[in-house]
Amino acid sequence: MAELPFPELDAHSDRAVFRQIADHIRDAIERGTLHEGDKVPSEAQLMQHYGVARMTIRNALQVLQSEGLTVAEHGRGVFVRSRPPVRRLASDRFARRHRERGKAAFIAETEGAGGKPSVDSIKVSEQAASPDVAERLGLADGSFVIARSRRYLINGQPVETAVSYLPAEIAKGTQIEQPDSGPGGIYARLEELGYRLDRFVEEIRSRMPLREEIRALKLAPGVPVFHLVRTAYATDGRAVEVCDTVMSSDAYVLSYELPAR
C-alpha cells in the first residue's frame, strides 16, 4: 500500500484526534495535493494509516463533509467536492432593456454564459396570502394572490426554486395565470397591464437548507442556500409582485451596484 500523504498525529496536542485528521485532509485539499473530484483515501486506509478506530475516521470525514469540502458516495468513496460553474446575478438583470428582447432574465443570462437553461415544476394556483406576503404586497390579511412556483435548472442541474406572488386582483384571468407566462416573463405582462415597474427591493438571507430544499435542489451536504425575497414596485409605489427564491449557494454569486449618492 502506498504511503498516504498525511503527517502523523500529534499525541501531545490537546486537539482531538478526529480533528487533527480532518485538519490533515483539509490541508491537502487546500494545498491542492487533493484536487476537485479526487478520491479521499478510504476509511480502511485511513484507519490503518493513523491506527485509530473506524468511528474516529468517520468523525473526521463528517467534519469535512459538513464544511462542504467533500462528498461521500455510498459504495464508491469520499470525493473532494467540485464546484459547479457559478452564475453571477448582476443588479441590472431586471432592467427593461433586457426584458424587451422577449426572454425571461434567467433564460437570456444562462444562454449568454453558454449553459442550457430549463424550467420545470411550473405550478400556478390562487391562494390566500400568508401574513408575510400580504404585508409585503400591502394587501389586507386573507387577500387572494396568484402563486407561480417553478424550478430553474442549468444543464439539468437544479440551481434555484422560486415562487412569485401577485395580487389576484391584478393577475387573475391574465396570461400570468398560465404556465407559460409568455415572452419576457411576468414582468413584461405586468407592464402590458399598465403597471410600469419602477424598482425592486431584494432581501437576502443565508442559511442551511430545509429537507425539501435539499431534495429540490439536489444539494450536497454542507451547502447553504441563499434565501432571496424580491418585491417589485410599480411607478405609483404599489407592490405588484413578491418573489420568494431559494438558491444553491454554490451556484451563485450575487452582485449589486450601490450609488454613493
Next chain:
Amino acid sequence: MAELPFPELDAHSDRAVFRQIADHIRDAIERGTLHEGDKVPSEAQLMQHYGVARMTIRNALQVLQSEGLTVAEHGRGVFVRSRPPVRRLASDRFARRHRERGKAAFIAETEGAGGKPSVDSIKVSEQAASPDVAERLGLADGSFVIARSRRYLINGQPVETAVSYLPAEIAKGTQIEQPDSGPGGIYARLEELGYRLDRFVEEIRSRMPLREEIRALKLAPGVPVFHLVRTAYATDGRAVEVCDTVMSSDAYVLSYELPAR
C-alpha cells in the same frame, strides 16, 4: 420520568433510525413544542425513550446541529438555537448623507437600532496586493496596498470581520494608516483626499465558514457566512478601495434596491 413528547419509531420505515429521531425533534421545534432556548432531552433520556444506543442518538443530534437548529453545550445539554437580533443592511448605507454625520456606517446603524457597537482587533499594515485584490483595484501585480483589518461586535457578540485594501499610493501617510481613521471612517478620508466616491459594487457569496472564521465570529455549528467583497469607485472610474468582509449569516439580512430602469 416524564414521558417525552415524541412518537415511537416506525420499524417498517426504511428511513434510518437516527433520521427518524432527528425528524421527531425537528418537528417538535418547528411546531413550537420546543421553542428557542429550550433544552432538548438529554442523550440518556432519548436513549431510554427510544431504546437505542448512544451513538444513534448522537447521530440524530448531529443532524440537527448541522442544520443549525440546535446547539450543544458541553456539560449543560443541547438547546434549541435562538436567533440573535438581525441587522439589516440597506443599500443606501454608504450614502454620503450618512457619512457626513461624522460616524462610520456600522456605528451609526447599530446605535440607531439600539445596540452597542464596538470594533476591535484593528490592524493596519502595508503589504503586496494579492492577485485578486490587485485586479479589483486595477493595480499591477505586486503593487503595495494598505490593509486595514478589524472586527465588528454588537453587544459584545462578534458579527463581522472586514479587511479593507487601498492602494498605498493613495493611502500611505494619511490618517487611513492610523488605527483610528477619524470621523466618518475611511470613506470620509478618501473624499477629503479628493477621491469623490461614485458607486460601490458588492459581490456576495454564501458558504460554510473556515475554522478561523468560526473562531473569530464565535459561530455556532451549522451557521453559514456571507462573504461580501465591496469595491468602491471614485467618480473618475478608478477603484479606490476593496473591502473583504465575512459576516455571520444569522446576524444579517442584506437588502438592496434595484432600479427597473
Next chain:
DNA sequence: CTTTATGACTCCTCTAGACGAGTTGGTCAA
C-alpha cells in the same frame, strides 16, 4: 459476444461499552 454471477471494496447504520471534562446544585464545615 453478451449476460449473469461473484467477490472485493466502499460507505451506512447500529450496538455496547469506556473514560474525560465541563456544569450545576447541594452538603457540610468553617
Next chain:
DNA sequence: TTGACCAACTCGTCTAGAGGAGTCATAAAG
C-alpha cells in the same frame, strides 16, 4: 452566611466490533 467540596448529570472523544447495501471489475455461463 460563606466557601469548599463533591456527586450527579451533561456532552465529548474513542474503541471494537456487527451486518447491510451500493458499486465495480472480473470471471463464469449462456
